[in-house]
Amino acid sequence: MKHVCLLRGVNVSGSNKIKMAELREALESEVELNNVQTYIQSGNIILDSELDKNEVSKKVHQLIKKSFGFDVPVLTLSQGELKAIKSANPYSNSDIKKQYFVFLYSKPKQEDIENLTSISYTNEEFTITNTVVYYHPKEGYGKAKLSNNVFENKLKVTATARNLNTLETLIKLAQ
Missing domain, CATH: 3.30.70.1260 (bacterial protein sp0830 like)
Structure with missing residues (x-):
C-alpha cells in the first residue's frame, strides 16, 4: 500500500537539515519500507508498506531520530485521504x-x-x-x-x- 509521509520542520530555516538522498537510503534499509521516493527538500516521502499508517509514522519517526538525531513529527496519509x-x-x-x-x-x-x-x-x-x-x-x-x-x-x-x-x-x- 502507498503511503505519503509529511514531515514537520525539516530543512526549514536551516534547521533539522536532512539530505533527501540520505533519508531515502536510510528508509530503504528498513525491510517494511519499500519504493521510497522523496519530493522536494521540505520533507515529503512516498513509500510502499504493508504497515498501517500509524505504524509507518512511528517507524519513519524512529528511523529519523536514530539516523539523523532529529525528533521530527511524521504524519502519514493515503492517496485517497489526500x-x-x-x-x-x-x-x-x-x-x-x-x-x-x-x-x-x-x-x-x-x-x-x-x-x-x-x-x-x-x-x-x-x-x-x-x-x-x-x-x-x-x-x-x-x-x-x-x-x-x-x-x-x-x-x-x-x-x-x-x-x-x-x-x-x-x-x-x-x-
Whole structure:
C-alpha cells in the first residue's frame, strides 16, 4: 500500500537539515519500507508498506531520530485521504498559488477552534476541519499574518503546511 509521509520542520530555516538522498537510503534499509521516493527538500516521502499508517509514522519517526538525531513529527496519509482533502477545499476557485493546506497531526479541541476562528485578518481566510486547515492568504503566504506556527499555537496541535502544487504532486506520486 502507498503511503505519503509529511514531515514537520525539516530543512526549514536551516534547521533539522536532512539530505533527501540520505533519508531515502536510510528508509530503504528498513525491510517494511519499500519504493521510497522523496519530493522536494521540505520533507515529503512516498513509500510502499504493508504497515498501517500509524505504524509507518512511528517507524519513519524512529528511523529519523536514530539516523539523523532529529525528533521530527511524521504524519502519514493515503492517496485517497489526500484526494479527499483536496476535493473538499473551499477555496478551490481562487488563485492556485494562494491555496494552502495545514495538515493537523491530531484533532483540535473545540474551544481551541473557537479561539482561532475569533481571529480575523483582512485578506486571509481559513476553514478548519478535524484533519486540516484550508488556508487562503489572498495576498500570498509571504505577506500573511497567519502561518503554520500560528495555527499550531492556537489549535494546540502539531501541524505542517503544504501548498496546492505540492499536494497535487504528492497525489500523483502516490498512484
